[in-house]
């Protein structure tokens with residue numbers, strides 16, 4: 001699906017959701033498009049304003065968590081320093097971040113406080129998640145005695161992420177870095193949970209990404225505690241044994257599960273009401289969590 005791109009900057013990479021432009025040796029412009037990926041396939045329809053919501057929510061959390069870990073944000077450039085066209089500035093302002101150009105670690109730092117999604121599938125098959133043994137007879141959406149770190153590989157384009165054990169991350173990153181990443185992911189999740197709880201939201205699980213600079217300094221990168229990277233449930237809707245209604249991608253995933261689609265590209269066209277409801281869910285996650293309207 002085509003989303004607008006900035007004409008006079010050098011587009012160096014395109015993820016499923018983000019477009020990365022070169023600024024200089026040490027900085028990139030990270031633009032979050034309205035593209036929607038589900039089951040690792042980019043769908044043909046964008047979700048209006050999703051890129052702004054994800055960017056603004058990430059900025060909110062970056063600020064909240066800067067005493068836990070350094071993040072990739074940079075104030076060395078403003079968007080206005082990079083592009084002059086006013087309509088481009090207007091379109092991209094709230095969906096872009098100037099960030100340090102870092103080396104992303106090849107793992108996804110997933111933390112789960114509840115048993116749902118691939119964690120629930122893993123538990124049903126093995127009684128454990130990423131090698132962490134859990135007690136018997138837990139139900140779907142059960143809260144875990146304490147949050148667990150369940151890392152995954154960062155899959156190549158078109159591949160699916162795969163759950164791995166903590167020991168595998170030690171093989172990939174070395175003991176010291178693997179341990180720091182785990183501790184930071186757990187601390188960030190716990191910060192998010194405490195904030196969200198006051199707003200009536202459960203963060204069931206989430207995924208963080210980290211990157212290193214040339215000197216080996218570790219930074220939180222990418223997006224933080226957004227509806228794309230997390231599962232958000234209203235405390236009042238929470239119920240054991242079911243997949244609770246959510247303020248995130250799960251609404252769309254549940255719709256897609258009703259279709260006869262094999263989850264390979266190309267993805268299906270979405271009905272207008274599904275697009276609008278998804279956009280509204282993302283927007284309300286932002287409003288509830290930040291307390292701001294836009």
Ligand SMILES: Nc1ncnc2c1ncn2[C@@H]1O[C@H](COP(=O)(O)OP(=O)(O)OP(=O)(O)O)[C@@H](O)[C@H]1O
Pocket residue numbers: 014015016017018019020028030037072099100101102103104209211221222223
């Ligand atoms: N500060 C940074 N420096 C370098 N790379 C970064 C930085 N922040 C994020 N990235 C990388 O930019 C890419 C963002 O693109 P996007 O989120 O579309 O990725 P994706 O992994 O393809 O999609 P999805 O999040 O749906 O799995 C990721 O590969 C991420 O690791």
Ligand SMILES: [Mg+2]
Pocket residue numbers: 015017222
């Ligand atoms: Mg991503």
